[in-house]
Amino acid sequence: MHEFTLNGISLGLPAGLATPEILGKLADGTYEADEARSAERCVREGMRVLELGAGIGYVTALCARRAGPENVLSVEANPALLPVIEDNLARNGLPGVTLIHGAVTGPVAPDAMADFAVSTGYTGSSLDGKGKAVKVPLVSVHDLIWAHKPHVVLMDVEGAEAEMFNRPWKCPLRFCVMELHPRKYHPRTIKKIVDFMSAMDLTYDPVTSRGKILGFRKVWGAGEDPDALMGDAPAGPEE
Template identity: 35%
Template structure:
């Protein structure tokens, strides 16, 4: 999946909020490129992370994307360690490139997804538009590869990683996955909710899960769909 082979721009990096982001013909184009250059990419999550993450924190990130937030939390916020989970196999090499470009060594990248319990690997459909890849085969248009993704148990992972902060952007799955976890070990969480997909009941499930873990909604660091919870007021 080395789509960057032979791709050597004169200036190979975009600069964004203190990070060097390698240019890529699929991942850093159009609106993404503009948002990175103008420091708007993942702005709400970045602002929240900078406000709550410190050098003692171990972060569990669900939904690694292009590696921007894991790099930001590791280098700019100074997290002790970040464990980032991403299901899309097409993104994994690029996430490593982002980390390498910023001399980041305190991030562990997991090509896996989390579920209520571990299970056999599941299919993941890589599309020509890599960012549109998903586990949904219903719309087969653009599929170029069927990959296999490891499925790990959420609570087993929490016990192993022992995170103090949760960063979560999993495109609507937060409403079904998070209620299955025991997050009592967290001191803070940043969650992008997707009410257009999960509805009021789904948003309520997220809030109830965090409150059950002893975390309280923190409005000063929340913004729109990105909600922050804290234990250490």
């Protein structure tokens, strides 16, 4: 077991999942640095957080530490990472995070399964990637949003984000931060994402954006307290 501490978060990584590149980033503090920076800038106490693509649970733990574990719902497709995430949350005293196994996409049929390609060292694993294929449940982003009603959505799903913006999200969304994967889709898909966020009254957020990490925040006026905008989503199921 390799052990590291990043931003006060204790992390363990089994040797079988480690690659020299991952170990190097964990050692020098650059592992998921942009994602961690974004999470620490938008997650606040009491906010409900939906994390799509939990990895080894580093950003999960940061969100749980700030928002409270009971407010965090995280989804991870790679079954080998689920016990790692649980262990890393436990070693930081953050029980209570809801962890779901599945690959998140757009609308899906009930009990749908798909091949998920697990790459060496786990980073880069995806529904359309290369690597050992394992069967995983498909999870609809719309069902997750309806169930959790997040104020913050964080996603790193290796291109699956292209399928998630085909109908409105009914939730009190205040921030959305995602890693884009422009090699996996046409620039029009990025425009579709930006237009979708704009239609939800969210705008580009330079504070949480960096490189391929694209952040959006709710549009609030000068002098408005964003905490006062934290309300519940409208009642009733999505259409």
